[in-house]
Amino acid sequence: MALQSLxxxxxxxxxxxxxxxxxxxxxxxxxDVSKCIxxxxxxxxxxxxxDIRDEIGSNAGIYDNPRxxxxxxxTVMRFSEVEVEKDKLEWLIRKDGCMxxxxxxxxxxxxxxGAIIQYSNGIVDFHEExxxxxxxxxxxxxxxxxxxxxxxxxAYKCTxxxxxxxxxxxxxxxxxxxxxALVFGTKEDMIQHAExxxxxxxxxxxxxxxxxxPQGVGGTHxxxxxxxxxQPELYHGLPKDPSISPMVTLWKGITKPLMSLGIGLGxxxxxxxxxxxGPNEVEEESESEQQ
Amino acid sequence: xxxxxxxxxxxxxxxxINHWLVAITxxxxxxxxLALFHPAFFFLTNLFGGGSWTRILHPFIGVVxxxxxxxxxxxxxxxxxxxxxxxxxxxHLGDIMANKAKNxxxxxxxxIGQKYLFWSLVVIIPLLMLSGFIIWRPYFALYFPVDIxxxxxxxxxxxxxxxxxxxxxxxxxxxxxxxxxxxxxRGTVTTAWARxxxxxxxxxxxRENKL
Ligand code: HEM
Ligand code: SF4
Ligand code: SF4
Numbered sequence: 001m002a003l004q005s006l007x008x009x010x011x012x013x014x015x016x017x018x019x020x021x022x023x024x025x026x027x028x029x030x031x032d033v034s035k036c037i038x039x040x041x042x043x044x045x046x047x048x049x050x051d052i053r054d055e056i057g058s059n060a061g062i063y064d065n066p067r068x069x070x071x072x073x074x075t076v077m078r079f080s081e082v083e084v085e086k087d088k089l090e091w092l093i094r095k096d097g098c099m100x101x102x103x104x105x106x107x108x109x110x111x112x113x114g115a116i117i118q119y120s121n122g123i124v125d126f127h128e129e130x131x132x133x134x135x136x137x138x139x140x141x142x143x144x145x146x147x148x149x150x151x152x153x154x155a156y157k158c159t160x161x162x163x164x165x166x167x168x169x170x171x172x173x174x175x176x177x178x179x180x181a182l183v184f185g186t187k188e189d190m191i192q193h194a195e196x197x198x199x200x201x202x203x204x205x206x207x208x209x210x211x212x213x214p215q216g217v218g219g220t221h222x223x224x225x226x227x228x229x230x231q232p233e234l235y236h237g238l239p240k241d242p243s244i245s246p247m248v249t250l251w252k253g254i255t256k257p258l259m260s261l262g263i264g265l266g267x268x269x270x271x272x273x274x275x276x277x278g279p280n281e282v283e284e285e286s287e288s289e290q291q
Numbered sequence: 292x293x294x295x296x297x298x299x300x301x302x303x304x305x306x307x308i309n310h311w312l313v314a315i316t317x318x319x320x321x322x323x324x325l326a327l328f329h330p331a332f333f334f335l336t337n338l339f340g341g342g343s344w345t346r347i348l349h350p351f352i353g354v355v356x357x358x359x360x361x362x363x364x365x366x367x368x369x370x371x372x373x374x375x376x377x378x379x380x381x382x383h384l385g386d387i388m389a390n391k392a393k394n395x396x397x398x399x400x401x402x403i404g405q406k407y408l409f410w411s412l413v414v415i416i417p418l419l420m421l422s423g424f425i426i427w428r429p430y431f432a433l434y435f436p437v438d439i440x441x442x443x444x445x446x447x448x449x450x451x452x453x454x455x456x457x458x459x460x461x462x463x464x465x466x467x468x469x470x471x472x473x474x475x476x477r478g479t480v481t482t483a484w485a486r487x488x489x490x491x492x493x494x495x496x497x498r499e500n501k502l
Contacts, residue, residue: 013330111327112342132342134327135428139440153343153429247441251448256329259452263325266456270463277390281469282487 005166010118012110024121027165028187029174030194031095032225033235034201034209035181038063038077038093042173042182046075049161049172069096071149074158075173078236084228094224094235095173095182098145098158100124102218105244106157108252109140115155122187122221125162128154140252142217142242160221190223197225216243298479299496309362310475316356317458323349324451350427357420364413370400371410376491377403397490408461415454422447 006022047053054072057065063079075097082090104124107116115130116137126137126146133153137146146155161171170184183193194211201209210229213219224238232238302310323345326335339345379396381403386392401409425435425443432440465471470484485493 013333015330111330111333113330113333130342132327132336132346133428134346135426135432136327136444138432139426139437139444144437148429150429245438245441247438247445251441251445256448259448260329260331262452263455263459266459270459270467273388273463274467277388279469280387280390280467282481282483 005117005119007120008117009120010104010107011114012107012116013113018117020120022120024119026120026122026187027160027185027221028122028190029100029160029171029222030183030185030190030225031222032181032183032194032197033092033094034197034206034225034227035179036077036093036095037179037181038079038091039178040065040077041176041178042095043073043075043077045172045176046158047073049164050074050159069145069147069157071147071151071154071156074098074156080234080236082234084231084234090227092227092235094238096236098124098160098222099143099214099217100158100160100221101142102220103244105140105142105217105248106137106146107140108244109136109248111136119162121165123160123162123165124221125159126155126157128152128156131155140244140248142239142244158222187219187221194223194225201225201227212238214239214242216241297482299482299485299493300478301474301480301485302478304478306366307475307478309359309366312359313356313363316352316359317454319352320349320356321451321455321458323352325455328448328451346428350423353420353423357416360412360416367409371406373403373406374399377406397494398492399495400489400492402488404460404464408457411457412454415450415457418450419447419454422450 006019007024008018008020011018052072052074054066054070057067059065060067064076066073066076069076075095078094078096080092080094082092084090100123102122104116104118106126107118107124110116111134112130112132115127115132117125117127119125131154133148133155135146135148135155137155138144138148146157148155161169161173164171174182174184183190185193191211191213198209198211206227208230209225209227212224212226212229212232224232224235226232226235226238228234232240319339322335323339325332326339326342326345327333327349333342336342336345339348376396376398380387380398383392383395384404387395422443424431426432426440426447435443465475468488470480474480482493485496
């Protein structure tokens with residue numbers, strides 16, 4: 001989104017501060033899984049607002065449709081049939097998509113300056129015009145979210161409707177949800193709202209109900225109310241304690257500046273070795289000497 | 292080459308062409324790879340027509356380098372076995388580096404530093420090829436699970452660092468040791484150079500009358 005952005009918290013592959021004089025409040029989308037009926041209105045609203053149509057796929061015998069997130073489908077309902085208590089079938093429906101992590105692995109991994117932006121309101125946005133299609137964001141993301149388009153080799157994912165939120169509107173999916181399972185507001189308000197919901201769920205017998213706002217990634221700006229917050233894996237493999245993989249931290253952490261320094265030092269050591277001892281020459285005499 | 296000109300042949304035309312194919316593609320790989328390695332080097336993408344072109348070209352250049360490098364392995368492996376004389380020579384390394392070495396053991400076509408270079412690259416370059424293949428988008432990365440890709444991208448970055456360091460030493464050694472570069476540009480070195488730096492090799496080719 002090429003809005004005049006003065007509220008940039010972080011920008012991929014950029015080592016100096018980005019324009020950040022404008023302070024915005026942290027926002028969050030709250031997805032109350034216990035209220036979701038799986039109608040996919042939000043999927044449709046997402047397609048419409050962003051004006052993107054995925055290819056029509058084929059029915060795989062389950063409700064998940066499309067089967068997976070793609071460059072053209074930024075949110076997908078995941079249906080899981082589980083028996084937490086024996087003989088008591090539960091149909092868990094989770095709206096999947098970017099979690100807008102406070103500590104975004106995608107942004108950390110991205111080598112292209114300005115291809116991934118994090119705003120001070122918490123939204124993590126891909127700026128495709130700067131994307132080079134390397135796929136490092138996929139390796140960096142703990143939630144398996146970014147997808148590279150087969151059409152243009154650019155990475156795409158949910159923007160949390162940064163273009164709408166930037167002008168004071170709520171995301172398109174929120175507008176469309178008929179049950180109130182999706183709500184949007186400041187992160188603080190959303191946590192409070194979630195707490196009320198959790199009290200209600202506990203009263204209804206879901207003693208493990210809770211909020212999913214994983215601290216391993218610094219918290220997220222898309223949060224879930226789960227009836228079984230102790231077992232997030234039940235919800236189509238939602239990771240229990242997600243964090244940026246240690247491999248990625250090792251790859252993108254201190255090693256790179258150190259290796260860059262090593263390369264620079266290597267060249268300098270060579271140069272000064274030459275300056276100190278001079279070239280290794282075969283003297284002319286030795287030629288005649290030995291002849 | 293005849294004795295009159297005081298030159299001995301060190302590399303054939305095909306060896307030289309093969310070496311420079313590897314060298315040119317290596318430098319292109321190092322520049323295009325470093326461009327994505329750290330933001331400090333991102334400006335290098337300008338040499339390749341921008342970020343996307345850098346990402347596209349790098350792995351293809353990699354394949355050219357890998358195949359060329361197999362050729363170099365085949366050509367040079369015979370002369371790169373480490374001998375007793377090499378290990379003895381290694382003990383004088385401090386003196387050699389300080390330009391103060393005397394009475395060195397007689398070594399063959401390559402000294403132990405050159406042999407280490409050879410064997411390091413024999414390990415590192417296939418590692419780069421393999422890890423590069425795993426992270427190659429859009430063609431191959433989609434066949435690998437993300438955990439493998441995360442390991443591969445780390446291995447690729449570290450291996451690239453090691454390869455670049457190795458090559459910095461190699462290039463410096465060639466600049467420092469006067470009379471070496473012509474071996475790879477012209478194919479010949481002076482007899483004095485050969486006798487001084489690689490006496491056992493010189494004796495061998497004298498015996499075989501290959502001067
Ligand atoms: C031998 C075959 C090689 C293949 C197939 C290969 C492939 C790749 C691929 C697919 C990438 C990801 C970016 C992109 O898609 O362009 C990459 C990154 C990179 N490559 Fe290679 N490469 C090879 C050799 C090399 C060599 C010889 C060097 C160093 C001299 C090198 C240095 C790098 C570096 C520094 C990166 C960036 C890694 C990072 O961001 O951490 N590569 N390579
Ligand atoms: S694919 Fe694009 S957004 Fe993802 S890491 Fe590469 S340049 Fe960044
Ligand atoms: S969920 Fe993945 S794509 Fe979204 S902000 Fe977190 S790391 Fe980035």
